[in-house]
Amino acid sequence: MPTHSMLFRRLCFSISKSYHKPFFLSPIFTNPFGDSRSCPIHPSNSKTQRLGFQRKVSVNSHSFVSENTTNSIMDDPKTPTVVPIPHPDYAGRAEVFRALEASLGSAFSSQPIVPAPNPLIIVISGPSGVGKDAVIKRLREVREELHFVVTATSRAKRPGEVDGKDYFFMSKEEFLSMIEKNELLEYALVYGDYKGIPKQQIREYMAKGCDIVLRVDIQGAATLRRILRNSAVFVFLVAESEEALVKRLIDRKTETTEALLMRVASAKEELKHLKEFDYVVVNKEGDLEGSVKLLESIIDAEKAKVQQRIAVI
Incomplete structure (x- = not known):
């Protein structure tokens, strides 16, 4: 018959074979009160002894943070091993980072969460006298990533104008050849001379990731709306x-x-087309900077959209 001291030693030995966590008894342990010749209790030949409540792994500032667990988890062979995650106060960022990756079973991607925004086509229009040229000139100075499309024209070059900067000057025969080859996005006959927007120029700069700015009259904006639909941003x-x-x-x-008189009458009619545009910018006298900043905000807002505009020329 075992003595009391022998029973106590057997109990201590059994507890020492547990999972070595404070207050955590192993669901499988040897019966210290049985006969020395008896077999240990095991799931294969008897019921596993369990505690009658769920337990959380203890958490303190000097230990590891782990998920909740119960005795039943220990019985499931398919349950993956929980990787201990050191507390950031007591471990370096790299160590915590690696532990998080191991715990989740996958590496964290270094790729951007949001892809680079698509290049925009911004169409700026409005009646004569609103200051389109002044706004665009200032916008060109503050936004270097924008490309301002140079229009092709069949009219003669005026004093001080530079070919390729103010316009692409060409003969009517050359312009008509571009129309025939479908090389223009939009064109119109204005006071006996042709004006149009070359497609190739837009394609080249969009391929470089540049945003495109088109300055057109109200008639040209209406034509571009039919061609580009919602793939471009129209600003009045x-x-x-x-x-x-x-x-x-x-x-x-x-x-x-x-x-x-004719220009004023035309301007009054052109104001009626405001509702056909996406945005309106009021260019107040003496507040050029405010108008340009608002236009920049429109561009930034478009680039922050989840559903990006996709322009195909």
Whole structure:
């Protein structure tokens, strides 16, 4: 008959064979009170002894952080081994990083979560006198990644104009040849001369990742809307009021009274097309910077969209 001291030693020995975690008894252990010749309790020949409650692995600032576990997890051979994750206060970032990867079973990707935004085509239009040229000139200075398309024209070059900068100057025969070969995105006959947008120029700069800016009149914008639909961004530039617009046209002093009257009448009609555009920018007198910043915000907002515009030329 074993003595009390022998039973106590057997109990201590059995507990020492547990999982070596505080307050965690192994679900499989040897019966210290049985006969010395008896076999240990095992799932194959008897019921496993269990504690009657679930337990969490203890967490403290000097230990490891682990998932909740129960006795039943220990019985499941398919359950993967939980990788201990050191607390960031007591381990380096690289060590914690590797432990997280091991615990999740996969490496963290270094690829960007969001791909680079698609190049945009920005169409800027508006009535005469709203300051389109001034806005575009300033935008060109502050956004170097933009490409401002140079329009092709069949009219003669004026004093001070530079071929390839102000326009691509060509003969009517050359322009008609481009029309026949479908090399123009859009074109129109204006006061007896042709104006158009070469496709190849747009393709080349979009392939480089540049955003494209097109400055067109209201008629050209309507044509581009039919061609590009929602793949381009259409911005309508206006003055703060009709009164302000007319005063700007007067101050230009570039037309005769008859031409001025016709231009003002055209501007009033062109204002009716505002609702056909995606955005409107009010170019207030003396606030060029504010207009340019608003235009930049429109470009940035378009690039932050989850559903990107895709322009195919």
